[in-house]
Amino acid sequence: MLTKEKLLSQIENEKQAILQRGEDFFLCAELGFSEVKTAKEITNLLDEWGVPYQKEVAVTGVVATLGKGDGYHIAFVADIDALPRKGGLGNIHSCGHSIQTTMALSVIKALLASGIMEQTDCKVSFFFTPGEEYIDFSYREGLIAHGKIEFLSGKQNMIALGCFDGVDCVLSAHANGDVGTKFDVGSTLAGFMAKKAVFVGRAAHSGAAPHLGRNTLHGAILAMNAISFLKDQFDPQRGLRLNPVLTEGGGSVNVIPEETVLETYVRANDNETLFEACRRVDACLELCAKALELQCIITNTAGYLPLKQSAALNQTVKKNMLLFSKPEEIVENPVSGASGDVGDLGFLIPTIQFGFSGIKGRFHDDTFAIADYENCYITSAKVMLGTIYDLLMEKTCRVYPKEFERRKKDYLSTLRRKN
Ligand SMILES: [Zn+2]
Ligand SMILES: [Zn+2]
Structure with missing residues (x-):
């Protein structure tokens, strides 16, 4: 041998x-x-x-x-x-x-x-x-x-x-x-997933008829709050990191914003946390949009x-x-x-x-x-x-x-x- x-x-x-x-x-x-x-x-x-x-x-x-x-x-x-x-x-x-x-x-x-x-x-x-x-x-x-x-x-x-x-x-x-x-x-x-959420609503005159619009900035801010409350439900040991930013949202004070973009990385130390957090961030985004009659289109870019x-x-x-x-x-x-x-x-x-x-x-x-x-x-x-x-x-x-x-x-x- x-x-x-x-x-x-x-x-x-x-x-x-x-x-x-x-x-x-x-x-x-x-x-x-x-x-x-x-x-x-x-x-x-x-x-x-x-x-x-x-x-x-x-x-x-x-x-x-x-x-x-x-x-x-x-x-x-x-x-x-x-x-x-x-x-x-x-x-x-x-x-x-x-x-x-x-x-x-x-x-x-x-x-x-x-x-x-x-x-x-x-x-x-x-x-x-x-x-x-x-x-x-x-x-x-x-x-x-x-x-x-x-x-x-x-x-x-x-x-x-x-x-x-x-x-x-x-x-x-x-x-x-x-x-x-x-x-x-x-x-x-470490592991991560990149997420981009596009909130789609309806533009309207913000003075004359704001009620006819569907404000996407409201949807995104509601989702930001939900996401920060979500972090509270994960043990700190699991290394969950969520720091969403708005990369687009509103252009004119006279118009109800019809498109807002929220982006975030979901980072974690283990696979279970990463998958669970991805699923629950999606729920925050989608359900907050739904509550305000907005659409939310999520694109995931797989990290590692x-x-x-x-x-x-x-x-x-x-x-x-x-x-x-x-x-x-x-x-x-x-x-x-x-x-x-x-x-x-x-x-x-x-x-x-x-x-x-x-x-x-x-x-x-x-x-x-x-x-x-x-x-x-x-x-x-x-x-x-x-x-x-x-x-x-x-x-x-x-x-x-x-x-x-x-x-x-x-x-x-x-x-x-x-x-
Ligand atoms: Zn390298
Ligand atoms: Zn290398």
């Missing part, structure tokens, strides 16, 4: 190629759903290595699978998109997604070269996911209008396309901004779900981190205000996203740069590969999704609900 040590040595053998690949992907920075060159570089390598794949999944995504058996199915998810530089000067991988892309390819190459997949009935699928950053809405809305995608983010579309059906667990890693440590494990990510990581999987991840770092170099369960579409996967399937340090400069800023190549490209890949080894070899490490079908149905109907 292949030892873990032997498998991990494949990363050392490939070190120079990995570092070069990392540099190439870092410089190939493309925005979400435009990652054409990046996808081409990925599929060129997969062709060279003889790995079967599907391309152009959700426009620019690539899915490659190793192993032919029908046993345990592990997914490794790697983001591939970048962010714009300041002042329209091209793009930059200022969230470090190129490191994830590189890591996925390092793991594929190591699994292939070791021959381990021939000794198991398990599968490992690699999802190169486009459009993780929640940006560039007009371009993405155009893609939605042309039927190219259904939702704003890569993983959301891949879930809807059924790419994750049959997957038993999801592994991922993301660069973190920590200094003086090597890894983090069990971090949270909060990430709740699989504690069982993280035990295995941490065990592998400890092969390369001291306990004090691992940050456990940090709370993060950031969001990511990996949160959506975590709602459906046991999921982890560990963090690795080695970045200098600021995230989402042109100062972002890789400082510790060894930790970003080599040690992190070994932690991921070691975790995959344990899942392939030790049945006791494995976890499975619960009620995947029902959860996916609920999830998609929430995303698709417009009013």
Whole structure:
């Protein structure tokens, strides 16, 4: 039987190629759903290595699978998109997604070269996911209008396309901004949903015949009150944040306003709170409008779900981190205000996203740069590969999704609900 040590040595053998690949992907920075060159570089390598794949999944995504058996199915998810530089000067991988892309390819190459997949009935699928950053809405809305995608983010579309059906667990890693440590494990990510409510009424002369109008500002203000009373009914621990603003409402003091727009994010720390709050905010909006004979048209733009990581999987991840770092170099369960579409996967399937340090400069800023190549490209890949080894070899490490079908149905109907 292949030892873990032997498998991990494949990363050392490939070190120079990995570092070069990392540099190439870092410089190939493309925005979400435009990652054409990046996808081409990925599929060129997969062709060279003889790995079967599907391309152009959700426009620019690539899915490659190793192993032919029908046993345990592990997914490794790697983001591939970048962010714009300041002042329209091209793009930059200022969230470090190129490191994830590189890591996925390092793991594929190591699994292939070791021959381990021939000794198991398990599968490992690699999802190169486009459009993780929640940006560039007009371009993405155009893609939605042309039927190219259904939702704003890569993983959301891949879930809807059924790419994750049959997957038993999801592994991922993301660069973190920590200094003086090597890894983090069990971090949270916040979740949010964006809501826009258009109140439609009837204009009238506000002096001569206000009673003939239907004042939409009144409806919106009534709803604002209902929403602030609603907050009182949620335990503060659930992290509900509702701060509605009126972005349109009334233009002239002489006219009863016939259209008012209220917008809010619904933010929460867990899925149950997010779903319940969305449903009850809709009720506040719709019923307050109805009370005053107004119409209310609600548009939901799906943000990302909060990430709740699989504690069982993280035990295995941490065990592998400890092969390369001291306990004090691992940050456990940090709370993060950031969001990511990996949160959506975590709602459906046991999921982890560990963090690795080695970045200098600021995230989402042109100062972002890789400082510790060894930790970003080599040690992190070994932690991921070691975790995959344990899942392939030790049945006791494995976890499975619960009620995947029902959860996916609920999830998609929430995303698709417009009013
Ligand atoms: Zn980011
Ligand atoms: Zn990111």
